[in-house]
Amino acid sequence: MISGAPVTLSLEASVLETLRGFYALWPYLILVAGILLVLVVDWFQSSAKSQRVSWIALLACLGSAVSLTKLWPTVLDRPVLLGWNALVFDPFSVFFSLFFLVATFIVITTSRTSKELAGRRMGEYYALLLTATLSAAFLAASQNLVLLYLSFETLSLSSYVLAGYAKDRREGVESSLKYVLFGAVASGIMLYGLSLLYGMVGSLELRDVAKMASQPSLSFLLVMVLLMAGFAFKMSAVPFHFWAPDVYQGAPTPVTAYLSVVSKAAGFAVFLRFAAPMLGVPLFSQAVEEMPKELLFAFLSLLWILATLTMTFGNLVALRQTDIKRLLAYSSIAHAGYMLAAIVAHNQAAYEAVVFYFVAYAIANLGLFFAAQVIHADKGTFDIAGFRGLVHDSPVLAASIAVLLWSLIGLPPSAGFMGKFFLFVALVKQGIASSIASFYYVLVLIALANSVISLYYYIGIIRQMAFYEPSTMLPVCRPTFTARFGLATAAALIVAIQLYWQPLTDLSRAATGSKTPVRAVASYGLVNSTPPRNLAVGDQQ
Amino acid sequence: MLTLYHFLLLSAIVFALGIAAVVSRKNAVGVLIGIELILNAANINFVAFSRFTEHPKLIAGLAQPAALEGQVFAIFVIILAACEAAIALAIIINLFNTFGSIEIDEAQTMRG
Structure with missing residues (x-):
């Protein structure tokens, strides 16, 4: 190196x-x-x-x-x-x-x-x-x-x-x-x-x-x-x-x-x-340099507090939002909090988990903002009332939105669940290895409690879509085929990642520096498996 | 005799003034001036540090202490500050055209 x-x-x-x-x-x-x-x-x-x-x-x-x-x-x-x-x-x-x-x-x-x-x-x-x-x-x-x-x-x-x-x-x-x-x-x-x-x-x-x-x-x-x-x-x-x-x-x-x-x-x-x-x-x-214990702990405590405040604040304020974009804004603040919580674990697993989580989060968020745009185009509003009775307008659209929201909550079967799972595993791993285990375990508990809070407002939207009659004041939403296809693809990806997450975990591992999957890929002949030429600075002589 | 600490003190004062302006000003241009103060406080630091290279905390084992790095950084910051001012002023003009005022409190349509 x-x-x-x-x-x-x-x-x-x-x-x-x-x-x-x-x-x-x-x-x-x-x-x-x-x-x-x-x-x-x-x-x-x-x-x-x-x-x-x-x-x-x-x-x-x-x-x-x-x-x-x-x-x-x-x-x-x-x-x-x-x-x-x-x-x-x-x-x-x-x-x-x-x-x-x-x-x-x-x-x-x-x-x-x-x-x-x-x-x-x-x-x-x-x-x-x-x-x-x-x-x-x-x-x-x-x-x-x-x-x-x-x-x-x-x-x-x-x-x-x-x-x-x-x-x-x-x-x-x-x-x-x-x-x-x-x-x-x-x-x-x-x-x-x-x-x-x-x-x-x-x-x-x-x-x-x-x-x-x-x-x-x-x-x-x-x-x-x-x-x-x-x-x-x-x-x-x-x-x-x-x-x-x-x-x-x-x-x-x-x-x-x-x-x-x-x-x-x-x-x-x-x-x-x-x-x-x-x-x-x-x-x-x-180069990895050991940070002195006290300094590292102070830095981790700072991150710990930031993570806790971020997810709790985001979720609590999201509860009383009526505008879908504003609600998703607070939800994205909360998700930043979950990822910060993983960084507190400061191990390789945490870095992998953040990368994995980001992919799941990105699919869901891009999809949901697109859905908001599609509904706004027909109904002219970003209010959650626009989602009311959506299942009568377009079942595919409503079902896809429901899957994406499900993933943001972090319930199985969805990519969001796997993401949260890996985040918590990273924290628990660090807790087992550490002498201050409760430092990490409490953070896991706070994150779990936050997921429960977030359940309330995400499920609220699903409930509006499925169990309410559409508002008669608003026009009917008629999404184009491309819109429905795009959202259905996003939803399918979310479920597919839950069923078959290995490629994504391999990718996140390769992206954050653990060398194992590189060798695995090389043995399949996808990578030139000759040893590196050692031109890198420091490897000469 | 001027030492590094005089410059650091100066930049800390400028930084504090900038923060104070940002926090207290209701006028968008006033806030922008505060932001410029913050950026220039950092510039003073960069130039001062690069002038006084025999810094006691300079750790051993580094490559040559490149004294010019700080000056180059300061030039980059000046360029970026100009870009930022241009964009911020364009947005403030747009604010004036839409709301008829450049008071920040006037632009409060979204809440919650």
């Missing part, structure tokens, strides 16, 4: 390394080309036909995703470092890039049919969406504090504009205002933390930061608290969650889906990478 020792490579080897780096950059270059092409082609379209450029955006996503899957075996073999070690392409970052691209692809397809965005010029919209995805991917791959902050801000800036894209709607304007002011303050606080961190460490590289963590100091903890402001803002965790309900409600629904999945996942990805060396989880290419 990589160590700090400087090593000279032969000329041939260094040329090969550089070429390998460019190979790893391909998916992102395709995305950049897509962004530019969308903007340029949009100039030559009339306003009415502006929606056409979505095809270019879709193609860019697809091309980028395909070349990422080509990159996957290479990085499983050995991570690629680029730009003086500022960017690292390891399975973790490639997995998250792929995750962002798939989610963006879905968001683009739903944007095409969105009534809230109809009649606007869409060139900037898709360009901003792809820019946000690109910076989210770089955020997951950054190994350098400058790049971390740069991609963090690029992601935020694109999201601010996207949230207010429907600029003549009062809610849209309000949501983007709240988002930009809140986001700028949170990232400013994080930047102040980064500047202090630079002073303490004397370097901007994440692995030097990890070395710093091994020296006990209270100021390091203070810096972590400042940094948590930025991370918690992106994850929409308490106490930096205030923007989420208003922005989710006011933004166009596809953008809301994007924020709740991609933006949040980017926040978690960067936090997982940043905290890995301090928590003692060997993520790729990062």
Whole structure:
């Protein structure tokens, strides 16, 4: 693996390394080309036909995703470092890039049919969406504090504009205002933390930061608290969650889906990478330094409190929501809390569980926001009353929504159940191994209690759909075949993951650095099984 | 003689003023100014740390302490602050066009 020792490579080897780096950059270059092409082609379209450029955006996503899957075996073999070690392409970052691209692809397809965005010029919209995805991917791959902050801000800036894209709607304007002011303050606080961190460490590289963590100091903890402001803002965790309900409600629904999945996942990805060396989880290419016991415990306690507050607050406030987007906003705050709880376990299993959970969460959330958009298109309301008697309007739609909600509760048979199961297993595992077992067990109990609370409001929607007569005041919902097909696919995926979760657990294990499945895959001949050429820095001689 | 701690004190004061402005101002532009103060407090830190490289806490075993890193970071922050101001001002103009005011409390249609 990589160590700090400087090593000279032969000329041939260094040329090969550089070429390998460019190979790893391909998916992102395709995305950049897509962004530019969308903007340029949009100039030559009339306003009415502006929606056409979505095809270019879709193609860019697809091309980028395909070349990422080509990159996957290479990085499983050995991570690629680029730009003086500022960017690292390891399975973790490639997995998250792929995750962002798939989610963006879905968001683009739903944007095409969105009534809230109809009649606007869409060139900037898709360009901003792809820019946000690109910076989210770089955020997951950054190994350098400058790049971390740069991609963090690029992601935020694109999201601010996207949230207010429907600029003549009062809610849209309000949501983007709240988002930009809140986001700028949170990232400013994080930047102040980064500047202090630079002073303490004397370097901007994440692995030097990890070395710093091994020296006990209270100021390091203070810096972590400042940094948590930025991370918690992106994850929409308490106490930096205030923007989420208003922005989710006011933004166009596809953008809301994007924020709740991609933006949040980017926040978690960067936090997982940043905290890995301090928590003692060997993520790729990062040296693990033992954090002193007291400092680690203080940091874990901070996370513990944040997780508990986040899930409890999200679930309790969600109970009295009547707007579906606002309800899902609070529910997504609660889900951030569950994932933070898993990170408290600070072991490999926890990292895998978070990755698994995110996939389950993303399917359900993208599906539900799309369902909200479909119902809004026909009934003209985001109120939960719009769900009343939906089973009479469209049984397929109602059944799919019910499955997705079921998964968010975390009841079997659904992907959400498996996700929660793995989260709790990670915590219990750590509890058994630890001398302060109750620290972890109490957190599991709190999370379980929260799942019970969430049962109430999710089931409320299912009850409205199944057991009430449709409101006579509202028009009937007639979803198109594509809409029904898409939602049914999401629901089928949710159930399929419960029945056959092995591929996804293998993937999450490969993405977070346990080496076992890599060998397993190699033995099937899918990966070039020759031993690595050991070009990595530190392995020579 | 100016030492690192003078700069750190200055930046801490600027940071505190920025936070105070953000918390107390009702005017969107006022909040934006507070945000700029926060960013510039961080900039002072970056530049000061990179000027005074013989920092007592610099840990052994690192590669060369690249003194310019902090300055480069500060330049990036200035660029990003400009972008952020541009976007925030555009949104505030939009706010004025929609609500006829740039007071943050005016924009309160969503609650719960």
